[in-house]
Amino acid sequence: MNSFTEENYLKAIYKLSERTAGMVSTNAISEEVSTRAASVTDMLKKLAEKGLINYVKYQGVSLTAEGRATAIDIIRKHRLWEVFLVNKLGFGWDEVHDIAEELEHINSGKLIDRLDEFLGFPQLDPHGDPIPTRSGKFRQHDFIKLSKLEAGESGVISGVSDHSSTFLIYLERLSMVLGKRVTLLERNEYDGSVVVEGSGGEKIYLSKEVSGNILVTN
Amino acid sequence: MNSFTEENYLKAIYKLSERTAGMVSTNAISEEVSTRAASVTDMLKKLAEKGLINYVKYQGVSLTAEGRATAIDIIRKHRLWEVFLVNKLGFGWDEVHDIAEELEHINSGKLIDRLDEFLGFPQLDPHGDPIPTRSGKFRQHDFIKLSKLEAGESGVISGVSDHSSTFLIYLERLSMVLGKRVTLLERNEYDGSVVVEGSGGEKIYLSKEVSGNILVTN
DNA sequence: ATTATTTTTTAGATTAACCTAAAATTTTTA
DNA sequence: TAAAAATTTTAGGTTAATCTAAAAAATAAT
Numbered sequence: 001m002n003s004f005t006e007e008n009y010l011k012a013i014y015k016l017s018e019r020t021a022g023m024v025s026t027n028a029i030s031e032e033v034s035t036r037a038a039s040v041t042d043m044l045k046k047l048a049e050k051g052l053i054n055y056v057k058y059q060g061v062s063l064t065a066e067g068r069a070t071a072i073d074i075i076r077k078h079r080l081w082e083v084f085l086v087n088k089l090g091f092g093w094d095e096v097h098d099i100a101e102e103l104e105h106i107n108s109g110k111l112i113d114r115l116d117e118f119l120g121f122p123q124l125d126p127h128g129d130p131i132p133t134r135s136g137k138f139r140q141h142d143f144i145k146l147s148k149l150e151a152g153e154s155g156v157i158s159g160v161s162d163h164s165s166t167f168l169i170y171l172e173r174l175s176m177v178l179g180k181r182v183t184l185l186e187r188n189e190y191d192g193s194v195v196v197e198g199s200g201g202e203k204i205y206l207s208k209e210v211s212g213n214i215l216v217t218n
Numbered sequence: 219m220n221s222f223t224e225e226n227y228l229k230a231i232y233k234l235s236e237r238t239a240g241m242v243s244t245n246a247i248s249e250e251v252s253t254r255a256a257s258v259t260d261m262l263k264k265l266a267e268k269g270l271i272n273y274v275k276y277q278g279v280s281l282t283a284e285g286r287a288t289a290i291d292i293i294r295k296h297r298l299w300e301v302f303l304v305n306k307l308g309f310g311w312d313e314v315h316d317i318a319e320e321l322e323h324i325n326s327g328k329l330i331d332r333l334d335e336f337l338g339f340p341q342l343d344p345h346g347d348p349i350p351t352r353s354g355k356f357r358q359h360d361f362i363k364l365s366k367l368e369a370g371e372s373g374v375i376s377g378v379s380d381h382s383s384t385f386l387i388y389l390e391r392l393s394m395v396l397g398k399r400v401t402l403l404e405r406n407e408y409d410g411s412v413v414v415e416g417s418g419g420e421k422i423y424l425s426k427e428v429s430g431n432i433l434v435t436n
Numbered sequence: 437a438t439t440a441t442t443t444t445t446t447a448g449a450t451t452a453a454c455c456t457a458a459a460a461t462t463t464t465t466a
Numbered sequence: 467t468a469a470a471a472a473t474t475t476t477a478g479g480t481t482a483a484t485c486t487a488a489a490a491a492a493t494a495a496t
Contacts, residue, residue, distance in 0.1 A: 039484050041445055089332040102324045108317050114307040257454050259475055
C-alpha cells in the first residue's frame with residue numbers, strides 16, 4: 001500500500017503530465033505539492049524503486065502503467081466524494097475540494113464502488129470533470145475553453161479548470177454556473193478579455209484568465 | 219490540530235477509562251493501540267504537554283476536559299460514518315468498523331453536521347452504541363448484559379460490546395440481531411453459558427463470553 | 437564555445453512515531 | 467519488610483518525510 005504522501009505525489013505527477021504530455025520536471029512537482037525540490041528528489045527515488053514512475057536523474061519523470069492506474073484511482077475517489085458532498089450533503093461546488101482531498105485517501109475498494117452505485121454512477125463531478133470508471137477509463141469530453149470561442153459563437157458552460165474556492169465563488173457571483181448557455185459577444189485583443197451574454201440578455205465581462213478557466217461544449 | 223495518531227491515543231484512553239473509571243495505565247494503552255509501552259510513554263508526555271491528558275509519572279493518566287471532548291468528537295464521527303455505511307451504502311454491521319476507523323479522522327465540522335442531518339440525526343449506531351450530540355452529550359442508555367438476565371426473564375437485543383467482525387458474523391449466523399426479543403431459559407453455573415429462546419421458539423446456546431457481549435433492554 | 441544561470445541532486449539535519457535494551461519505580465509475594 | 471516480579475520510564479536508534487546549504491549537471495546567454 002502507498003502512503004498518503006506517495007499518493008499525493010502520484011496525483012501531482014499525473015496532473016502535470018496531462019497538461020504537458022511528456023516528462024515532468026522536479027521543480028514542477030515541487031511547486032504542485034508545495035515541497036522543496038530536494039525533498040521531491042528523495043520521493044522520486046522512492047516511487048521509482050516501487051515501480052510507480054520512470055525516473056531518470058536530471059531528466060524528469062513519467063508514470064508507469066501502475067503509477068498511472070493508482071493516480072486515476074485516487075482521482076476517481078476524489079470526484080465521487082465531491083459528487084456525494086454536493087448532491088447528497090448540499091455543499092457548494094466551491095467548498096468540496098479540500099474535504100475530498102482528505103476523503104480520497106480512504107482505503108476501501110468496496111466503499112468506493114458502493115458509493116458510486118449510491119450516487120447513481122455519475123459521469124461528471126460538480127466541476128464538470130469526468131469521473132473515471134472502475135477500470136480507469138475516462139469517457140471522452142469535448143470541452144473547449146470559453147476563451148477560444150469566436151465572436152458570435154455560443155456554448156454551454158460544462159466545466160472549469162481551476163477548482164479553487166476563490167475562483168468558484170467568483171463564478172457563482174457572476175452566475176456563470178454549469179449548464180448556463182452563453183454567447184461570446186466580443187474579445188478585446190489587447191488584454192484577451194471577453195464579454196459574453198447570458199440567455200437573459202445580461203452581459204458579463206470576463207478577464208482572459210477567467211475565460212481560460214471556463215470550459216464549454218457545443 | 220491533533221494528528222491521526224494522537225487522536226487514536228485519546229480514543230483508546232477514553233475507551234479504557236469508561237470501563238475502569240479512574241487512572242488508565244500505560245500498559246493498558248499499549249495493548250489497546252498495539253504499540254510498545256515505551257512508545258506510549260513518549261506519546262503521553264506529548265499529550266500532557268498539549269493539555270489533553272493529566273499525566274503523573276508511574277501513576278497513569280486521565281483525560282482533561284479538552285481531551286475528553288476531543289475523544290467524544292472522534293467517537294461521534296466514527297458512529298455517524300458507521301450509520302452511513304450501513305443505512306445508505308448497504309454494508310453489514312460486521313464490515314464497517316475498519317472503514318469508519320479511517321473516516322473518523324476526516325477533519326471538517328461542517329461535514330459531520332451535514333452528515334448527521336442527512337442521516338436523520340440517528341441516536342444509535344449499527345451496533346446499538348449511542349451517538350453523542352454535537353455538544354458531546356450522550357443520551358442515557360439502559361442496556362444490560364444478556365448474561366445478567368434472570369432465568370425466565372426476556373429482553374430485546376439492543377447493542378453489542380465487541381465490534382469485531384468475527385463476533386458480529388457469528389451473531390449473524392445465530393440470527394442474534396438488533397431488535398430481536400429473546401428469553402433466557404437457563405444458565406449453566408459451571409461455565410456461565412446460557413440457553414435463550416427466540417420469538418419463533420428456537421433455542422440458542424451462548425457461551426459466557428458471547429452472552430456477556432450482547433446488550434439487551436427491557 | 438565558454439561563461440553564467442537555472443535546475444536538480446547530494447549531504448547532513450530535524451521531527452514524529454516507533455523500536456529494543458536497560459534502568460527506575462511500584463507492586464506483589466514470601 | 468525485604469526480595470522478587472511486574473510496570474513504567476529513560477537512553478539511544480530507526481524510518482518517513484521534510485528542511486537548508488552546497489555540489490553537480492543541464493540549459494541559456496554572451
